[in-house]
Amino acid sequence: MNIYLAGPDVFRPDAADWAAEARRLVASFGHSALLPTDNEAPDAPGIFAGNMALLRRADAVLANLEPFRGGEPDSGTCVEVGCAIALxxxxxxxxxxxxxxxxxxxxxxxxGSGDAFVDERGWTVENFGLPLNLMLAVPCTVVEGGLAEALARLQRDAG
Structure with missing residues (x-):
């Protein structure tokens, strides 16, 4: 399979080392990794178009949904996940x-609201027992761990 690796890992200080290790790990499962860094476009529209082309080539997506710059996953990763689901x-x-x-x-x-929960700003936090917003947690398979655990789950589900 061609597997697109979505996530904020491209912003890591060691992004090149991470990408090389991620490729090795994906290959050890018998698959090929497609990474946003495979797209060499120099500007924002080109990067978007290139990443969309990679997503279309992919057979599956593994997404790093760790909180990034706040309590939620990276917004760009969420767009990639949504596009993958739509595809x-x-x-x-x-x-x-x-x-x-x-x-x-x-x-x-x-x-006085029964089961309603709020964050520190007073905004409602959904309480469905899910680890992420329902728009991610319902259509995605969510695993605890990292890339290796996600690969193992994908392998098991593809069976």
């Missing part, structure tokens, strides 16, 4: 902490 590609997301979102965000019960 009918299987998506396996991974994060280290799969506790329900209300726990991970430290949400508290809104006084």
């Amino acid at each position: 009918g590609k299987p998506v396996v997301g991974y994060l280290r902490d799969t506790r329900p979102l209300v726990e991970r965000l430290g949400a508290t019960r809104r006084p």
